[in-house]
Amino acid sequence: FTEEKLGQAEKTELDAHLENLLSKAECTKLWTEKIMKQTEVLLQPNPNARIEEFVYEKLDRKAPSRMNNPELLGQYMIDAGNEFGPGTAYGNALIKCGETQKRIGTADRELIQTSAINFLTPLRNFIEGDYKTITKERKLLQNKRLDLDAAKTRLKKAKVAEARAASEQEVRITQSEFDRQAEITRLLLEGISSTHAHHLRCLNDFVEAQMTYYAQCYQYMLDLQKQLGSFPSTFLSNNNQSSSTSVQSVSTPSVLASASASLPSVSNSIVTSGISELKSSSGSRKARVLYDYDAANSSELSLLADEVITVYSIPGMDSDWLMGERGNQKGKVPITYLELLN
Secondary structure, eight states: OOHHHHHHOOOOOOOOOHHHHHHHHHHHHHHHHHHHHHHHHHHOOOHHHHHHHHHHHTTTTTOOOOOOHHHHHHHHHHHHHHHOOOOSSSHHHHHHHHHHHHHHHHHHHHHHHIIIIIHHHHHIIIIIIIIIHHHHHHHHHHHHHHHHHHHHHHHHHSSSHHHHHHHHHHHHHHHHHHHHHHHHHHHHTTTHHHHHHHHHHHHHHHHHHHHHOOOHHHHHHHHHHHHHTTTHHHHHHHOOTTHHHHHHHHHHHHHHHHHHHOOOTHHHHHIIIIHHHHHHHHHHEEEEEEBBBBBBSTTTTOOOOOOEHHHHHHHHTTEEEEEOOOOOOOOEEEEGGEOOOO
């Protein structure tokens, strides 16, 4: 090896196919490591938690279970809501937000677990298993090549017939061993193509796990938005000082737009399911409240989702409102927040 580097010794070159396979294996190993490490960062952004999990894994012990960030935020919100009072609008909203955050935390935990089993583990098995075997056989091939080149050098230097015959025999033996090791290494390297196919299936599993996770999160937030349909009016009622008009013009359009996006089908069904009849008659009906609503002023009635109230119409009232009664409390309520009961 030293003569190759410093002297003029000839080096037996590997065939082009084997060189290409070696290059492909190195490239696969490099990018697999990068993808694996960055996936771990994506799934667990906290480096301290990653180190702790690594240590527990090396010690062959189970890491202590801890709440993830969404679960922790959800617990704080629920505790705060209970402290402020579940009967208050803010406390009730905090509890509902907290429950949703905890559901997102559970979905996050499932994503990490599924990705670790179906994606990270196969990548790690390649790095720590298959590629280590390839590296070992490649080193053996390097040693066999050096033995062959050394035998060729001795053959060139042999002057006596007996020494030359012995050297020729040595070259034949080392050449045979080199060829055998090259074939073993080639067969292992050709397995890289099947490794790529396996990692492709694992990648599809990872994408499916992410798709499930984001779909769950979207559904949870959509449900939460419906429950918190009163947010825009709450925001305004908390800010109806002299700046209320500017707050309304700047802060609420996007919120109102997003909230109303989930309401048209509900409001349309309400209009067609008896609102017009109720307005034209002097009778009253029971109605179930679909979403929380905070009264903007004393003429309106605050509502809690799922409660049942009595509603009726009075002459001259805006078409989007009804009068609501709950016990001795009464006030205007928006029809888009109600579902008339038979």
